Amino acid sequence: MKQRPNFLFIITDQHRADHLGCYGNEIVRTRNIDALADKGTRFERFYVANPICMPNRASIMTGRMSSLHGARHNGISLSRDHTTFVELLREAGYATGLIGKSHLQSFTGLEATNKFQAEEGKYCPPEQLRDAIKNNRHGPEYDLEIAPKWKRPLAERVEGHFYGFDHLEVAADHADKASGDYLLWARSKNKNFDSLVGPENALPDNRICAPQAWRTAVPEELYSTSWVAERAEAYLADRANVDQPFFLQMSFPDPHHPFTPPGKYWDMYDPAVIKLPASFGQGNLPPIKAMKEALKRGEDKRDNQNPFVVTESEARELIALTYGSITMIDDAIGRVLARLKALGLDDNTIVIFTSDHGDYMGDHGLMLKLLLHFQGIIRIPFIWKDPMPNNLPPVEHGLASSIDISSTILARAGIQAYNGIQGRDLLSTKEPEAIIVEEDSQRKMIGFDRPQRVRTVVTEKYRMSLRQGEAWGELYDLQNDPDEMQNLFDDPSVGQVKADLTMTMLRRMIELQDRSPLPAYRA
Numbered sequence: 355m356k357q358r359p360n361f362l363f364i365i366t367d368q369h370r371a372d373h374l375g376c377y378g379n380e381i382v383r384t385r386n387i388d389a390l391a392d393k394g395t396r397f398e399r400f401y402v403a404n405p406i407c408m409p410n411r412a413s414i415m416t417g418r419m420s421s422l423h424g425a426r427h428n429g430i431s432l433s434r435d436h437t438t439f440v441e442l443l444r445e446a447g448y449a450t451g452l453i454g455k456s457h458l459q460s461f462t463g464l465e466a467t468n469k470f471q472a473e474e475g476k477y478c479p480p481e482q483l484r485d486a487i488k489n490n491r492h493g494p495e496y497d498l499e500i501a502p503k504w505k506r507p508l509a510e511r512v513e514g515h516f517y518g519f520d521h522l523e524v525a526a527d528h529a530d531k532a533s534g535d536y537l538l539w540a541r542s543k544n545k546n547f548d549s550l551v552g553p554e555n556a557l558p559d560n561r562i563c564a565p566q567a568w569r570t571a572v573p574e575e576l577y578s579t580s581w582v583a584e585r586a587e588a589y590l591a592d593r594a595n596v597d598q599p600f601f602l603q604m605s606f607p608d609p610h611h612p613f614t615p616p617g618k619y620w621d622m623y624d625p626a627v628i629k630l631p632a633s634f635g636q637g638n639l640p641p642i643k644a645m646k647e648a649l650k651r652g653e654d655k656r657d658n659q660n661p662f663v664v665t666e667s668e669a670r671e672l673i674a675l676t677y678g679s680i681t682m683i684d685d686a687i688g689r690v691l692a693r694l695k696a697l698g699l700d701d702n703t704i705v706i707f708t709s710d711h712g713d714y715m716g717d718h719g720l721m722l723k724l725l726l727h728f729q730g731i732i733r734i735p736f737i738w739k740d741p742m743p744n745n746l747p748p749v750e751h752g753l754a755s756s757i758d759i760s761s762t763i764l765a766r767a768g769i770q771a772y773n774g775i776q777g778r779d780l781l782s783t784k785e786p787e788a789i790i791v792e793e794d795s796q797r798k799m800i801g802f803d804r805p806q807r808v809r810t811v812v813t814e815k816y817r818m819s820l821r822q823g824e825a826w827g828e829l830y831d832l833q834n835d836p837d838e839m840q841n842l843f844d845d846p847s848v849g850q851v852k853a854d855l856t857m858t859m860l861r862r863m864i865e866l867q868d869r870s871p872l873p874a875y876r877a
Contacts, residue, residue, distance in 0.1 A: 357599075358530070358768065359704050359742070359862050360599050361602070361704050362690070362705045362706070363602065363604065363605070363702070363706045364631035364706065365414075365606070365610065365706075365708055365709060366394065366683055366708075366709045367455060367528065367605075367610040367709065368713045369609055369680065369709035369734065370713055370731070370734065371712070371732045371734055372385055372401070372675070372699060372730070375387075375839075376388040376391035376396055376737070377737075381627065381628065381629070381677065382681065383677075385688070386684045386687045386688035386691060387631075387707055390705055390707055391739075392858035393447075394738050394740065394746075395738045395744075395747065395748060395750050396736075396748070397735075397750045397754050398750065398751045400708070400734055401734070401754070401789045401791060401810075401812055402731075402732050402734055402756050402791060403419055403755055403791065404419075405422045405791065406711065406729045406793060408428045408431075408458065408683060409426055409428065410426050410603065410756055410792075412432040412458060413756055414757075415438040415451065415517060415518075415760065416432070416439070416759070417439060417757050417760035417761050417776055417777040418436075418757060418776050419776060419790070420792050421792055422774075422866075422868050424436075424487070424641050427793075427795060428465055429699065429796050430491065431460060432489050433515075434496075434543045434828065435489060437772050438517075438760075439484060439601075439763060441515070441517070441764075442518075442764060442771070442860040443518065443579075443764075444515060444518050444519075446519065446767065446769050447595065448599050449599070450518055451598040452519040452521065452524060452602075453521075453524075453585045453603070453720060454523075454586075454603070454605030455489070455525050455605040455607045455675075455687040456515055456517075456525075457526070458495055459498055460500065461499045461500055462501070463501065463503065466649035469483045496500075498516070499524065501526045501533040501534060501537075502529060504535075504537070504538070507522075507538060508520040508523075508534065509535075519877065521589065522603045522781070523535050523536075523585045525607050527607065529570075529578075529607065529608055529612045530552060530614035531550050531612065533577035536581050540779045544835060547572075549571075550570070550576075551572060555571050557571050559718070562625075562666065562671050562675070563668070563671070564667075564668040564672045565657060565662065566657060566673040567675055570614040570620075571617075572616050573617060574616045574618070577616045578606075578608070578820050579607075579608055579679075579683055582604060586602065586690045586693075590693055591693070591697065592849060594697040604690065608679040608682070608683060608799075608845075609676045609680050611713075611721075611836065619679065619682045620678060621738070622677070622681060623675075625667070626670070628669075632754075633717050633720075633728075633839050634716050634719055635666075635718070635843070637718040637839065637841075638718075639828070639841070640826060641670060641800060642718055642720065642801075644800045645661070645663045645720070646719075646861075647799065649663050650703075652822055658725075658802065660795040661722040661723060661724050662722065663719045663721075664721050668721075669715075672715070672721060673716060676713075676715065681733065685846065698851060700741065701741050702741060703740060704735075704738070704739065704741070705737075706759070708734060708756070708759065709735060710732060711723060711815055712731045712732065713731070714728065715793045717729075724799055725802075726797065726819075727793070727810040727817070728821075729817075729838060732810065732812070738780070744781055745781065753785045753789050753812065753813075754785065755777065757776050757777035758778050758779075760777055762777070762780040773869065774871075781822040782785065785859055786865075788811050788858050788861075789812040789813075789862075790809065790811075790866060792807075793806075794806075795807070798845075806821055806822065806824075807821060808820070808821045809821075811858060813855065816829065817833060818855045820859075827843045827844045828841055829843065829848065830841055832849055
């Protein structure tokens with residue numbers, strides 16, 4: 355039997371495609387990730403299925419759109435009833451490990467705001483009948499990643515495997531605020547570790563005044579990025595002399611906000627040399643105008659998960675700090691890849707690099723993410739480095755999606771996919787007519803009176819976004835307007851283009867309707 359390949363699946367958080375040297379960035383230093391692209395295939399047009407953490411991570415795990423797996427937004431766990439590609443790897447004899455961020459379940463522990471509301475004058479159904487789905491993902495088995503309850507390692511609290519992963523060392527949250535198994539480890543290394551984290555314990559530095567940025571007192575060696583690398587190296591060492599293929603997911607919590615790269619990475623990049631995006635300050639979409647007005651009135655706190663507008667100096671500072679976080683991750687990846695080679699595992703290990711979604715990072719003067727599907731949010735890096743020859747070119751320009759990752763890994767491992775998987779094998783199949791991006795918000799954003807639902811279609815030339823309950827939409831010619839500064843949605847000269855895109859969107863959404871479960875009998 356032919357030797358089955360190992361997989362090292364590297365995923366970062368909130369990391370847009372053009373924040374890597376191999377994707378054209380001339381400032382950020384990412385020599386190890388660039389080397390993967392140089393020896394493998396870089397996918398130029400790789401898009402998320404959903405631009406939010408939990409939904410897209412669940413889509414990566416299941417190979418299905420969020421409207422099907424049901425984890426539509428943060429706060430809805432991936433159901434244990436849904437099959438993941440890691441479970442198939444495990445069943446086929448792979449050792450499976452997860453080190454770093456999981457975020458398949460909620461980690462805040464905060465009560466949801468959009469809960470079932472009883473209506474006056476009507477019979478209120480009992481709790482077990484208040485949802486269209488009885489198994490509604492509530493209960494102890496879905497509270498495993500809640501950070502305030504994380505008193506013991508996750509591996510000790512899981513019965514059996516965790517979505518297919520047998521080996522677990524998991525982090526929750528991000529940056530200086532990272533917790534979970536990582537925090538237990540950090541406290542074991544320094545009993546006073548809690549006195550190092552947060553803005554209240556930050557090192558003095560008056561050069562950076564941007565929102566959600568502070569110079570952490572956590573040293574580099576105790577930072578979550580270093581922990582992920584250290585534990586991944588240990589896992590690989592344990593696999594070196596074992597006659598069993600492995601799948602290791604190495605998942606970094608950064609470069610997600612807050613912006614707290616430690617040690618030398620804090621001031622590695624000078625904000626003065628940071629180039630602002632071409633679209634900075636441009637755009638008159640209703641939510642962008644509303645955010646600008648809120649900032650002028652002093653009503654936008656800019657200290658939470660919602661996107662916000664920034665000044666030029668703030669944008670440069672936050673981009674510079676993000677570059678510091680990215681270079682720290684790149685250095686950590688270099689450590690692990692060197693260990694992989696030293697152990698003699700590199701000649702049979704496929705290395706994959708991607709992210710769960712992007713960040714505005716100054717596009718149109720915005721930071722963070724939510725609801726406006728500019729390229730910086732929905733287009734992410736994807737690199738496939740295979741030690742064995744394949745038919746892929748150095749750069750692949752076809753449309754691809756995060757739902758394709760699972761199908762590609764299973765195909766390369768020689769494992770038949772389960773019914774209902776929606777992604778395609780990137781190594782052997784033709785690109786689709788279009789990519790669909792879904793987003794369903796759990797909370798209101800500035801400029802809206804209710805949570806939003808958005809559907810986006812991306813084709814070879816265009817990006818169009820439609821949203822529930824709003825008269826306005828977005829349509830951009832990506833070939834002639836790659837920075838998405840000219841919204842053509844209401845331009846009568848492109849009426850036929852809009853009609854064609856609508857048909858394309860409908861065809862692709864029909865194609866993505868569920869084919870699970872299979873029937874038990876013929877009618």
